Amino acid sequence: MAGPHTLAETERQVQARLGDLTLDFEAMAVVSNLFRAANAVRNHLERTVLAPADLTWTAFVVLWVVWIWDRVETRTIAAEGGFSKATLSGVLSTLESRGLVERARSESDGRLVDVTLTTAGRKLMRGLFPQFNDEERAITRHVEDLGSAAAMLRAMTLATE
Amino acid sequence: MAGPHTLAETERQVQARLGDLTLDFEAMAVVSNLFRAANAVRNHLERTVLAPADLTWTAFVVLWVVWIWDRVETRTIAAEGGFSKATLSGVLSTLESRGLVERARSESDGRLVDVTLTTAGRKLMRGLFPQFNDEERAITRHVEDLGSAAAMLRAMTLATE
DNA sequence: TGCGATTGGTTTGGGCCCGAACGATCGAGC
């Protein structure tokens, strides 16, 4: 949200429009930078790692969750990935048509659908994830304390729930 | 990406699949938490502040940039907002049809288009932004050092460019 | 001055994204 302009300049402009209100500019800067970072990182990873494999961001997240947990119910994937079940339904259909995942109705509960990776899906993830992690390392290389960075982000996530 | 499961459990699963490779789990956790936070914050703000005004996230960002800078070229909006010019073109059409912004071809350069807020657009932002900032304050209330948090996020953004 | 290269915004096509509505299934309590 806040961009090439300086922070001070942005504050000045906001103050000019809402001078009579008390605002929290530090909070504004943090939220703004959160989205700039997430956007930049996502675009970067999509271009460098995902595009060559013809995968979208969300498709990769779905594959990742299924890969880690081997056999997952769709509701779990949606919760872990942070998107709606409606979105997941479409992405799963795409991945299924490409032969990367398989849907199977649960035997113990007829409402649930279990998802697993096909052999092709597992092979793809095994090749992709190391590249992905290399980029993650590069992206965070200038972050001093990774542990406290993760904790800070978790604090924001929790504060919204 | 990483969700209800514990971090240690996730690492164990990844290690089981890629045990022979060196991975950076701390970097993985930071990137993962970055997206969880951004998703959670965005969804929260959309539901609490934006939905009542019938605005999407991107539409609000566009309005915000134009509001701050009064008269902006579309290329600037796209750069500040962090999305493509193709996306912007569609969102601007939506906002224009709702009477919140106006497009005007630049007089000095026939390729450029300047965007301004209408009176209705300014009125909307004046009412909306204080609510938005209140939520931003609440979201960051458990972050100890807002300054270093913003710096950390900036470091990640810069590392991808 | 002329013309190829660059820049800027829009359009197009395909995919993601959500809330709401829907049909199927399950389970608690009678």
Add this chain to the structure above:
DNA sequence: GCTCGATCGTTCGGGCCCAAACCAATCGCA
């Protein structure tokens, strides 16, 4: 057994999202 409420995945409609193709305007450079 039966029913009512809750849960699950899918579908639908509308909007966002991007890359690539496109056209108009401008610039660079001889």
